[in-house]
Amino acid sequence: MVDISSPAGKSTRKPLVLQYPSVALFLIILSLFTAIITLLGEGFGIGLISTSFVKTLGKTLCLCLAALAMDLVWGYTGILSLGHMAFFGIGGYAIGMWLMYARTEIIVRDSLSASALPPTAQEISDGIATQIFGVVGASEFPPIWALAHSLPLQLAAVVLVPGLLALVFGWLAFRSRVTGVYLSILTQAMTLALSLYLFQNDSGLRGNNGLSGLQNLPGLDTVPQSTISILFFWASALALGLGYLLCAWMVSGKFGSVMRAIRDDENRVRFLGYSVEAYKLFVFTFTAVICGIAGALYYPQAGIINPAEMAPIASIYLAVWVAIGGRGRLYGAVIGAAFVSLLSTWFTGGQAPDVSLGFYTIQWVDWWTILLGFSFVAVTLFAPRGIGGLVDRFTERRAPVRHGADLGPDSGSLREKEAEE
């Protein structure tokens, strides 16, 4: 594999896939993985792996997509955002509102069709509102649900709401030159504020109950979940593949060069005439949109979303995945997110065997977080390049480009040209 940061081609840019074998390799592995899961799944295959595991894998692909976004904003541009899962959650809420509305509408219409008079639009609307908001003691639609009846509009919200929030937040933060740990704290505050707000019953999004039943697609009641899970798996794999290509294209050219330059010395970039703030805002907003899309694919597979999903810890996990996988390389982010989140599922799912020490029994459900914390510290201290650093061990065995370097200690010694003759 070739590091994505290698220089751009000579005179013409070759197709991205040829220029960076890692992109091609990633897409091949992703396709193979998708094909294998499809064959083994219950929906279209032999049923060797359960539907719930297919969903777990599909969700993991969405998390990988979010990690890609995190790698762009942190690994490449050096903005340690600890709030990107807020955008992920907003994407989930946006699609969840339509899913809940449309499904409840079908149920309400069915139940009202039994009555003698055909129901009025108002009756149907009231029925849906009572069904959805009864749990928080309300029976009217809050203004925020005005567009929930329309799939295209809610899909637009998946992209636009995270994008606009990131644009406004980023504009305020970057314009004031907030950087480093202060920016991280600000982004934490953003996601915490959002989560606390949504916890309130009168926020209009069902408070701590969140939105549920999202796995049931409206009008597809007859289609079994085993099939739906595979369809979502495909959609997630497609989104990850396209996202990877798009990110690779972004970081490979001059734009990527500017991003890494900002990460390493943003003042110097300013004196070259680049508006650092505009670039940061662009990357921050772009990655927020990616996270929104990832969230919109994740929550229908999870089935439920509530404000706890936007707690600051979620975004910190995102940073931990990218750090463990290896910052500043796209495949590192994907590997980190997949590896750590699947491991986390295994440990917290009760499948990991308890370790009995005689006087104390280590139960992984409780101890996993501590193990993860130690791994994070260990990676930061001893392997800053993360799991992706293992790849370097292979590539660095090939001689690096050293043309133009002095062969000897002074200018009188053998030059490269002479040495070749």
Next chain:
Amino acid sequence: MSTLLEVSGVSVTFDGFRAINNLTFQIGPAEMRAVIGPNGAGKTTFMDIITGKTRPDSGRVLWGEKSTSLLSLSESQIARAGVGRKFQRPTVFEDQSVRENLMLAVENKRGPLSVLRFRAAGKDHEKVAALAQEIGLAGALERKAGELSHGQKQWLEIGMLLAQNPRLLLVDEPAAGMTPAEREHTTDILVEAARTRAVVVVEHDMEFVRRLNCKVTVLHEGAVLAEGSLDHVTQNEKVIEVYLGR
């Protein structure tokens, strides 16, 4: 003679310390100027003010034919207006290749969307190749800048400065850490550049300043102490007292 940059009555105070005190300075569109002065004379602050890094408390900084004020522009806008700066410590992007460093600096559109769509055209590659030739790094284009020697990094930064095609070059101690042969080459490049644009060199090394053979401005305690040819200022009694005073 028309002026490219006019700094007048500029003062700046850091925590009560007057770094620049009613400074006045001007330079024409194709002129070489050396700025000398003891440590703490305000040489670096002077450059910071022109490039927008530091905002003065009072005074004016006017630029170009239209006399636009640089004080209301951001650093990147000032750079795009045509002010290039080379720092004392070589600052190149160590993680990127020499080619990428030069390509970043080559004069092109700087907006995010233009850069996203950017594909290096033939003329960009020619420019990079020509610059690399001039700064002696033609064979090292694919090497990471971080692997270069100190002197080579200085060269690379000078190359990046020229690639920006600025109308005014601010150069802070260009010859630091260079061998005599390299110094000579640096002098040639700067003198050549000053034929078509304004060049301000901040330097400690009197020999180097002498070779530049240009008008000299002596700064002391944030103000201009003397101005004129090197021989003229070195005979000035006040200059001898504060700077050369032995």
